[in-house]
Amino acid sequence: MALLEVENLVARYGRITALDGIALTVEQGEIVTLIGANGAGKTTTLRTISGLVRPAAGTIRFDGRDISKLAPNDIVRAGISHSPEGRHVFPRMTVRENLELGAYTRTAKSEIAEDTEQVLGIFPRLRERYEQKAGTMSGGEQQMLAIARAMMSRPRLLLLDEPSLGLSPILVQTIFGVIRDINARGTTVLLIEQNARQALAVAARGYVLEVGRIAHSGAAAELSASEAVRAAYLGGAA
Amino acid sequence: MDVFLQQLINGLSLGGIYALIALGYTMVYGIIELINFAHGDVYTLGTFFSLAILTLLGVTGIVTGPALIVVVAVTILGAMILCGLTGVIVERLAYRRLRNAPKLAPLITAIGMSFILENLMLYWHGPSPIPFPAVIPNPAVGLGSVTIQAKQIMVIVLAVVLMVVLQVFVYNTKLGKAMRATAQDKDAAQLMGININTTIALTFLIGSALAGAAGFVSGVYYGSTWFLNGFAAGLKAFTAAVLGGIGNLAGAMLGGFLIGLTEAMTTQFISDQWSNVVVFSVLVLVLIFRPTGLLGESLPNKV
Structure with a gap:
């Protein structure tokens, strides 16, 4: 059984259909990427999985349990964590307070302290900025x-929406390294990226979205080699 | 100089009441960007509830001895709880469904809620002023030629204590942190596992409870109330919240005390007919030079 199973997912904003029957699966321990043009429905897919958008139809099963009617706060408790598009850090709170809020659903203080040490080890920059307000930091630091x-929140599934958006090329490399690292420690990752080449390099499998539908899917290497995907998303013939 | 000191005391006690009400405006605005026009009426309800509790306790005048502490504590807590619940019910019935509607819709609804509460109170006690029992003995303490009344001390002490408790709650507890997170970014707050409906209801509970405490204090302080009492007081408390920087707790307290002082000083040194003019002129002047209010932050939400 897959960790995440999405079937026939439909989402609408008013009269506009953003997702028109999406199906995808993410296996335990995988990195899976969703690629596609702006407006294809990538962000909506993640927002629907994390409960911020109510699905109009379809099911979302996490670890065998239907979560499509749960509130976002209950979905976090179920084990899904979402780093949203546009970062959405709490601007008038410090790095420390932002991280504390990340652990809002947890109670074991020693484990939280351990995980704080771990993420500060991954991002030494955040340790330097620990007591600084998040709104005063650079885009890369906020990311x-x-x-x-x-x-x-020690998630079993981490949803990442455009983690490399607006970052310098060096930072992009760092972030993709971190994603590999997080995954190697046992967290399953569903990743959205504009940077399709990079995303397919780090992921095991991928889905290509076109206007609310899955147009292609397969192993990352196959997608990278596919003529149709190369032409549309990888900047033509390489 | 003595007159000035006397008015300083008067202004601080008046300001304590405004500050307690202003906190409710600023908390609700901070979390859902709504100017809760019904808040001034919740304050009046606080006085009405206090009166009802005192009547139940059989209190019609001054209480002395240990009974005084019990009566004051029971009445304040009762008024705070009842007003807090009123706030939660108003939010649940009138505002929650409109949370994602255009801003004008909840605003108009708030004005409607204000009329509903006012008319319920009109129905309850009629249109005339209602006497409120003195409750606490009111010996005037002389300091030189300045006299401080016991009830003025009560107002100031109660206001300061409640503000300190609120500050500690908002900045040092997990629920307080959830409130601040919800105020800053609702989507992100939900993604942290915060139930924003509960958090917003909690904000209404606390803000309205503070108005309830202010309602009791104002009953004792003025010795009477009426169903429209909250209209003018609410307007000035809202002014206080804007003056201090709406959404900012310390700003609401500062604004409340400043407005109280301005009113007291104007009444003494100019004329009480001019007090509203001066209060609102101060507001306009401050906003010209600091559009976000005295302590308002101008940190952008998105960089």
Whole structure:
């Protein structure tokens, strides 16, 4: 049984259909990526999985349990953590407070302290900025904080929406290294990226979204080699 | 100088009441960006509930000895609980469904809620002023030529104690942190596992409970109330919240005391007919130079 199973997922904003019957699975321990153009429905897919958007139809099963009607806060408790598009750090709170909120659903103080040490080890920059307000930090630092904060709930499945958006090429490399690292420690990852080449390099499998439907899917290497995907998302013939 | 000191005391006690009400405006605005026009009426309800509790306790005048502490504690707590529940019910019935509606819809609804509460109180006690029992003995303490009344001390002490408790709650507890997170970013707060409906209800509970405490204090302080009492007081408390920087707790307290002082000083040194003019002129002047209010933050939400 897959960790995450999405079937026939439909989501609408008013009269606009954003997701028109999506099916995807994520196995325990995998990195899976969703690629596609702006407006294809990538972000909506993640927002529906984490409960911020109510599905109009379809099921979302996490660890065998239907979570499609749960509130976002209950979905976090079930073991899914979402680092949203646009970072959404709490601007008037410090790095420390943001990380504490990431662990909001947890109570074991010693484990939280351990995980705080771990994410500060992954992102040394956050240790330097520990008592600084998140809103005063650079975009790259905020992105690191958003990922670190999402890890603080000790999720079984981590949803990452455009973690490399707006970052310098060096930072992009760092972030993808971190994603590999997080995955190696046992967290399953569902990743959205504009940077399809990088995403397919780090992922085991991928799905290509086109206007609310899955157009292609398969092993990352196959997608990278596919003519149709190369032409549309990898900047033509390489 | 003595007159000035006297008015300083008067202004601080008046300001304590405004500050307690202003906290409710600023908390609700901070968390759902709604100007809760019904809040001034919740304050009046606080006085009405206090009166009902005192009547139940059989209190019609001054209480002395140990009974005084019991009566005051029971009445304040009762008024706080009842007003807090009123706030929660108002939010649940009138505002929650409109949370994602255009801003004007909940605003108009708030004005409607204000009328509903006012008319319920009109139905309850009629249109005339209602006497409120003195409750506490009121010996005036002389300090030189300045006299401080016991009830003024009560107002100031109660206001300061409640504000300290609120600060500690908001900045040092997990629920307080959840409130601040919800105020700053609702989507992100939910993704942390925070139930924002509960958190917003809690904000209404606390803000309205503070108005309830202010309602009791104002009954004792003025010795009477009526169903429209909260209209003017609510407007000034809202002004206090804006003056201090709406959404900012310390700002609401500072604004409350400043407005109380301005009113007292104007009444003494100019004329009480001018007090509203001066209060709102101060507001306009402050906003010209600091549009976000005295302590308002201008940190952008998105960088």
